[in-house]
Each structure stands twice: as structure tokens, then as C-alpha cells.
Amino acid sequence: MNANSPTGSGYWYGPDDRLDPPGAVLQALREYRNVEVARRRSTRDSMGMGETDLLALRYLLRAQAAGEQAGPKDLSRILGITTASTTSLIDRLVNSGHVRREPHPTDRRSLVIVPTGATDAEVRATLGDMHRRMMAVAEELSDEEARTVVRFLRRMSEAIAEPTDHGGN
Template identity: 40%
Template sequence: MIGITNQASEFPRYHEYMFHKESIPLEPEMYWYDPKNAGVSSAMDVLRAVRRFRVADAAMRRRAQNDMRINETDLMAIRHLIACERQNQVASPKHLSEFLNISSAATAKLLSRLTASGHIRREVNPDDGRAQRLYATQASHIQIRRALSGTHKQLMKVALDLTADQQAAVVHFLEAMSAIAVMPHSEATTVEQSAES
């Protein structure tokens, strides 16, 4: 069986099954696995379940976007600002640009758009009088709760129903998957080769 680990270097290279891109060579051995091999069939069931969740999560976010009349990047920005507030962190335009992985020009347009629509507010940093601090407005908090709180409560119930060991296993698995998914392709290939050796 495949052990769950939070070390990406020890994790199998199954992520290509889910995150396949045209840039990945199309040789079958690169991302298809023989379900007759020990553990592969059940591992593929796990990845299929993850993929179904990703599809369902995307649908949930689209519903929220439609309810709030904003696009996907706007929703990501608002949710990130809310998360920062909950962690007592202050977001700046540069911080948001890095999180969204968009240019400073695109960030400026996004901030202007969300400020005009009443979703965020900008304050001058009192420490230097120039830098901006970004916050989600109360209206955004209400809209996010209205759009997502019911689903989040149900998701929390599912997580609470797990035993402590199951929760730890899920966390380790998803952290390893996340680490591999954001890894540059050249590094991911190195990890795959070391995992197979």
C-alpha cells in the first residue's frame, strides 16, 4: 500500500493523472498505471475522489461568483482578504499580487474594480502615509457568508466526523498533493525519477 506522507519527495507521481497539461509528453507510461499492480487501483480511486471534489468545489465557487456578480479572480481576492483579517494580517497590493500571481497593473485594475463595486476598501498605511492596506468590506463578508456558509458548515461536519488519525492522514495527503501540484515541471520530473529509483 502507498503510505501517506507530507514529504513530496516520497510521494508517487500520480498527480499527472489529475493535473495533465498539453506540455506533458503523451507517452502512456508517463501518467497511466496498471490497475492490476498492488495498490494502484485503490490509489486511483483516491485520485478520482479528489478530482470529483475539485470539480464540485469549482462549481461552488462559480455559484458564489454568480451570486456576487464577480469573476473568479475577484472572489479569490476577497476570500484572501477575509482570511488575512481572520489571521490578524494586513494585506497590501503587492501581497495580493503575489498571492493571485498577477501583474501589478492587473492588481491595480482589480482593486479599482472591487473598490468601485463596494467589495473592498483601501486605507493608507499610517506608518509611512503611502502604502495601502486592503480590507474586505462588511458587504463582502455578508455576501460570502450568504453564498458559502451553508456549504462550509456541512464540510466542517464531514471533517469533524473523522477520527484524529483519519484527519491527520487527510492533512498529510492533501499537503503532499498541494506541494507537487505547485512544483515547477522540471522539479516535479526530478521528484518522479527519484521516487521510481
């Protein structure tokens, strides 16, 4: 048996071989995270780009779908990177054909960054099936189960985001 499966000999079983539910939940969360990280890496590799590039494209595609304009300052803010890094990022994405710079429709001093139609099609082809499968799993949840999962994940996010007290008190 695999120690990473709930039926294996992992640490989430107590000394009496009964399932330790909190440990099993954390292990399932780790397994999901490992699969997600591997999938992201595979997606980045297949598209020939880094994590920040892919995050930028995701943001730009969402903005486009919402009918919003996104400029370099928006990318800097969302990605938490410097102006110089943003310029390099945009240059890479323009050179790879994933985005183009266009004049802002109302502010002639500004630019907007627009994903190309080919980018939208590439992202849909690369991630569309996975997103549909994920949505199908989420749609299987009852309203109560969905609220429980959302509450759990939000609380886990808060627990991870809290600074660690290294003071020893």
C-alpha cells in the same frame, strides 16, 4: 449505474470486478474537484466576479480577521499578478463596493485595502453553510484518519507540483 460512482463500471474496477482502491481514491478526488469547481463558479457568478477577484476577497477577509493590514503589493504577491493588474482588480472591487482604499495607519505613503462589512456578510451568506457542512465532515474523522488524509493530500499536491520529465530517459 453511473460510471462515476464507486458501484458503477468505471475503470477503478479490475478485470475480476474487484475494487481497485487507488483508482477509486483518484476517482473520488476527481469527483470532489469537479463539485468544488462547479461550486466556485456558482459563487463567482452569484457575486458577479472572477476567480482572481474572489481569491483577493478571501485573502483580504482573512487578513482583516487576523488583524493584519493588506496593501496592493500584498495582493500582487499573493495572487501572482502585476502591479497594473492589481490596480485594475482593486478598482473593480472598489467600484462594486466590496473593498475600500484607506490610508495605512503607520505609513502615510501607503494604502491598505479593506473589505467592507457588506462583503463579509455576502461571503458568509454565500459560503457559510457550505463551510459549516465541510467542517462537520472533517470533524467526523478520528485523529489518525485526519493525519492520513492530510498526509495523502500533501503528497498528492507534491506529486502534481513536480515537473514532468519530458526527456524520455
